[in-house]
Amino acid sequence: MGDWEGVRLHVVTGKGGTGKTTVAGALALALAAGGGRVLIVEVEERQGLAQLFDVAPLSYEELRVAPAPGGGEVHALAIDAHEAMHEYLAMFYRLGRAGRALDKLGFVDFATTIAPGLRDVLVTGKTYEAARRRDSSGGFSYDAVVLDAPPTGRIARFLDVNSSVTSLARVGPINRQAAAITELIHSPRTAVHIVSLLEDMPVQETADAVDELHAAGITVGGVVVNQVREPHLRARELTAARRRRLDRDAVAEGLRAAGLADDDTVVDLLTERAREHAERAALEKKQREVLDGLDRPTYQLPRYPDGIDPTALYELAGTLADQGAA
């Protein structure tokens, strides 16, 4: 049993560059493990999921992209706001001629690119529909839906579709749909997970997002600390490295024992690397304290120096599951 039992919609956000798409993919795999059926949704028209799962570019159609361990499966959908708008118009209005006229006049463009409030309602609306959809036997079509959401800087506004739309469309069906989505997003069936690195700006944005989401009455889920480096050095060694006081003779002796060159150039380079590593470790420690202070469940994911391939993604999913995220 994971920490998020009962959550149907997992929203994954994070500052740009923190790996939120990767974490969303790993979480989807972890949630699907053991026979689940999970949908992962992207809304930024980046085709990040296709690259992550190494499949052909996704369209506005739910496709199975990966099997999960134990018989589960992950499906993916790239929501295109234009398509969502057309679908919406067709579904609710059977607009026909007027729908085409609206498109010609640039209304669809207006609604999908210029008015982000409307765009957000459309893409979250599609996600909402998938999260609530039931199959012929009456059960949910998906056991969980993972939303690879916009970055932390925009997340509160993105999820707060109700207020962004009610200021514009104060009555009417868009308004009603926004209200329904808002109900789901503010319920305990939704959790917003934030991906961070142990760096100044991502941590700052994580803290800001926690505050903003809190203020908007949205449940903050876990904090995923991504790309955590292996420690390698002990506390005492880190201190010595920062002060440039590592035992050079011992390092040289070790190099000889390893059958490597032990000249000053190598020793200089290795101790300088150690110093940089120690500097960063000290900064990371401070950032970790800030994240700990947020008082949310925290998950750690290791750094993959060679980048993320599907194998790494399954490993990350396992790591998340081991820590109780799914």
Next chain:
Amino acid sequence: MNPAHPHRAPHLDVDRLIDDRRIRTVVCCGSGGVGKTTTAAALALRAAERGRRAVVLTIDPARRLAQSMGLTELDNTPRAVSGVDTGSGGSLDAMMLDMKRTFDEVVEEHTTPEKARQILANPFYQALSSSFAGTQEYMAMEKLGQLRHRADWDLIVVDTPPSRSALDFLDAPERLGSFLDGRLIKLLSGTAKTGGRTYLKVLHAGFTVVSSALTKILGGELLRDVQTFVNALDTMFGGFRERADATYALLKRPETAFVVVAAPEPDALREASYFVDRLSQDAMPLAGLVLNRVHADHTGGVGIEQAIAGAERLEAADEHRLTAALLRLHAERLRLAARDARTGERFTSAHPDVPVARVPALAGDVHDLDGLRQVGALSAGPES
């Protein structure tokens, strides 16, 4: 790194760029999270300390970086940055963009005080000026145009908004401009003027259907707000698109230089690639690519395999733990460097003529002038 590498892109000479008095505007663009703001601030600081009278327009700086530049309040006015070395006769001002206030200023400048009040109080205008996608880009362009009209600076460095796509900076102002001047808003507001008779007929037939559909979807109140807004705005019609076009034209002139900023990550470089293509399609002046956070690849004579084999040997013998750990660190770093090089190569092989400046990854975060100086020096390269 082997300097004679066949795929090695030409070097972007940052100092030559910022010392070139003919260059009046440097636009830093790229996707979010690549260090764009830091690059913009570092270039502006370096230019100032090399004798330019520079101003940097930042969009959304990190709190501590903003504080270090004296940007404690968002007041939409450039302020002098203290702590800058003015020995070479230069100076540095900095400002943070307030998009709503910039929009308000445009409205106030172009209409009577009474109408301006009406517009500023309109709910549709308030939504448009504070949250619509593209407004930030439009206002960044607008502010850039305003700064260019003043004689206080001889170099303007612009950071661009953290958009979904780097291209938004170029496209959003035009989109917003055509929307505001376009048929849709006139139709929404009921002020559409029609040219020919046929058009009139078609329009009339379509109008009822369309407006009733819009009323159904958006609700009548929104349409009324739009109507009031457009009626109050009628003096400004044509102005929005014109202004966006004027600034766009300015960006095409040779005194502008685009600097595309990226980090050695596939997404960031793909964005950079789109942007470079677009600039060349539109014949816009590209100076080159600043590639941030590149891991250095000095092996010091010990390559990845050697380092790992050495570490394994020491670990197996359970001796020299410190050296083994240092070798592991070294190997990790070299792997990162190799990955950075591979990722960078994808860009350079597609754009072999685009000059590149590689900025080494720093151990710490940049949040003061010294940090910016260091980034500036690193961007300029080891030659300086």
